[in-house]
Amino acid sequence: MHDFHTHFIPADVLNWLKENKHTVHAEWIKKDENKEEFLVVNQKWGFELKKAFIDLELYLENQEKAGVTHAMISPIPQLFMYDFPIEISIEMARIYNRSLAQLVKRYPDKLSAVGTVPLAYPEKAAQVLHEAMSMGLKGAIIGPGIYQHMLSDSFFQPFLEEANRLKAILFIHPLLSEDPRLKRRMMPNLIGIPWETTVCATDILLSGMIDRFPELKLLFAHGGGFLPYQIGRLDRGYEQWEQVSSSLQAPPSQYLKRFWYDTVLWNQNSLDSLIKMVGEDRVVAGSDYPFDLSVWPPKEVSNKGAHRLLGDAVQII
Template identity: 65%
Template sequence: MYDFHTHFIPEEIMSWVKENKTKVNAKWIEKDASKNTFLEINRKWGFELKDAFIDFSKYSSELKNAGITHAVTSPIPQLFMYDFDPVITTEVSRVYNDALANLSNSNPDIISALGTVPLNSPEQAAELLQDAMNEGLKGAIIGPGISGHMLSDDYFIPFFEEANKLKAIVFIHPLLSEDPRLKRRMMPNLIGVPWETTVCATDLLLSGFTDTYPDIKVLFAHGGGYLPYQLGRLDKGFKQWGAVSTNLKAFPSEYAKLFWYDTVLWNEKSIDYLKKMVGEKQVVPGSDFPFDLSAWPPIQVNKDEISTLFIK
């Protein structure tokens, strides 16, 4: 069994955060309802420091207990640190990548890993991606953009040109939506997270991204958000408006089949629909372990493809 979408925080990163707690506004919070401490960075999106996040023996034993034979692990979005000066983002990215490379190279039968890059400095991001892949990482996990820039903007050309050259995996993972209407009932996570993916995925699709960068394996978290459900609307817009069709050579629904999607949907019928819309070969098993809303263990699909394209 495979799991493409998991997260881990190496000891080196926890040490870096503690050493730089003032620079990144790190805060450890005790909550009565939890036995674990919560970590908050820059007053945003605190998360529970479960043992499986920070203890590799616990992480790997949980994989084994769930029947997972190989997992792809990634840095956590809370530690992308795009809000800070690129010097800080680059430093933490290097520490994270080196630590995950050491971990995956020491445990090649259990895990593969993706790195993180300073998306707020695309030239540096390109350099770190090359370094990470030279160390044995498979690519990088990135957010859906940074403040003021969507991923289709020319601003990110240096990073995507390098990713295309390296035939990297680029796993696009959303951050919490800051829409003020969602500040209640856990909606930033429940619907804000897939909404951020929807906006990013639609923007990349309509920009003709895959024609420009055909060798990047773009994977969208959480089943692509709401994009697969609205492909008919995009196709209608393609026929109706030049602003939709200008950058495309085929219907949006055909371009959607060139991306990859994980199965973090918590519903087999939703996964079946996703496979019908984008093709079974474009869907890979994922869980989002060990976050609270992980789909654990992941539903297995497309095992041969994930083995040959994403792991080996």
């Protein structure tokens, strides 16, 4: 069984955070005696630093217990470092990518990985992506945009052109939503994260970006957010409004089948509906391990999506 949605923090990354804790405002806070310390970066992004995030032996042991034969590791979104100056963003990305590449080389049968890039600086992000894939990574995990820029904006063109050339996997995974209406009852996580994915995925679809960069392998976390569920509304808008149809060569429901989606939905009816809409070759197993809501092993699905997603990338010399 494959798992395309897991997270890990290598030792070199953790050491860098400790050495640069004042620069990136990293704090280790004990909130609950029954839990591990929370790591908070930039006085903003915090999460429980569970042992499985940083202990490779434990991660691999739990992987084996769960029956997961191969897992794709991703950096954690809390360490994207998009809010920091370019030097910090690039340094973190390169350390993270190099560390993950070393893990993959040690355990090629058990692990693959995507890296991270300084997305706020698209030309540098293109360069770092190239470096990461030359070390054996499959692409990059990225947020749904940066500041006021959506991923379909020309701002990101240098990065997207390189990712397209390399046939990279771009795993789109948001941080918590900062919508002030959601600051209660865990809603930034419960609906904020899939909402951010929905906005990003809908914008990409309606912009025609996938036609401009047809070799991109766009994987949306958490089953694509709410987009698949509302695709009928987009199709109806396509029929009625030129603002919706002008950049598209087919109805939105057809573009829905050109992306990939993980199974992090935790509901069989939702997963069945997604597979019916996009096809089993566009859905890959994912668990979100080891974050709080993760379920390991992930829901098992056909390997067709895994084979298509992991198809041949450009050989980098």
